[in-house]
């Protein structure tokens with residue numbers, strides 16, 4: 546059994562919980578779950594959602610079934626979701642620009658330590674093996690030193706913190722005192738890219754995976770770049786942009802949040818090509834009628850033999866949220882597989898395939914075709930020693 550807590554009961558999380566229950570009943574095929582056919586020691590039926598958190602006043606206190614009605618026709622929503630209720634999370638005052646009312650554990654501006662104690666107590670009761678972060682994108686800093694992160698939390702310095710860092714800090718306390726667990730960070734806040742967090746998790750006997758799920762155009766761009774590098778074609782420019790109409794795209798209109806995304810996406814160019822070809826890679830806009838099915842355009846110019854200049858143009862319409870939700874089905878099983886084998890800290894082989902900015906800090910983005918091979922090898926010998934974050938940096 547893998548006990549899962551989801552943070553951020555939005556469109557990705559709702560796709561995850563609805564799709565998972567439908568998978569368990571055999572109502573859908575496991576398309577979009579990359580390792581569906583691989584034996585990870587746990588299958589879909591072993592995953593149990595035990596808790597969910599949000600800060601949207603329209604979601605907190607409602608069942609996952611009711612929240613799913615915001616995204617799906619009622620006929621496909623599994624009855625099992627009627628028994629799980631959305632709990633109040635933490636916001637640190639970072640969501641004022643969002644188009645909904647906020648309720649959160651920290652709304653009265655009390656001390657963060659008290660909020661963390663509350664969360665900790667809830668997690669002692671929920672006993673999660675894996676906590677999955679699917680909250681709204683935030684811009685966060687790398688602390689590097691756990692003492693610095695701890696001091697910032699204890700001094701109640703909300704300005705420097707994101708909710709994800711506080712959730713993860715609270716899970717570290719749980720790992721230290723109760724049992725091993727993993728934090729899977731699907732958003733751009735540096736969690737698996739922060740040696741403070743990875744190092745502490747390794748010491749405590751827990752795991753972090755991240756950062757920022759790689760689903761839409763970024764993995765395809767990474768594979769095309771590898772294709773160019775393997776053929777010694779000189780890439781002269783890369784343009785890639787996304788326009789979508791879901792809440793995630795609306796949130797990215799905020800400059801700081803967009804900066805966080807741009808940072809996680811752009812590292813692929815230099816990492817894969819070995820030189821920094823001029824590029825523009827970022828979510829560019831919000832257009833409500835597109836809904837969750839975003840429009841992606843990609844354009845590459847490159848030089849081939851005898852000075853010839855070629856171009857690649859790709860246009861796509863992609864359902865954004867189900868893509869990441871399918872990955873989460875793997876990520877929770879891989880987390881448990883790692884924990885069972887006492888693999889702590891973080892695992893580059895998992896991050897490199899599923900994430901835009903694979904931790905630990907300082908590790909490279911590689912093409913997803915290569916990453917998939919590494920991941921298969923890692924699963925094959927799952928008891929391998931973990932990558933030690935502080936050795937790589």
Ligand SMILES: NC(=O)c1ccc[n+]([C@@H]2O[C@H](COP(=O)([O-])OP(=O)(O)OC[C@H]3O[C@@H](n4cnc5c(N)ncnc54)[C@H](O)[C@@H]3O)[C@@H](O)[C@H]2O)c1
Nearest residue numbers: 553554555556557599600634680681682708758792793865
């Ligand atoms: N393919 C993808 O959709 C994809 C890929 C990579 C990363 N992501 C990231 O995944 C995240 C979720 O995407 P989504 O489309 O579900 O967005 P969404 O806006 O539908 O859902 C986010 C949810 O998180 C909640 N939330 C925000 N801050 C919170 C907090 N501090 N605590 C608890 N809940 C909080 C919001 O109220 C909302 O319900 C986004 O950050 C997005 O950038 C998505």
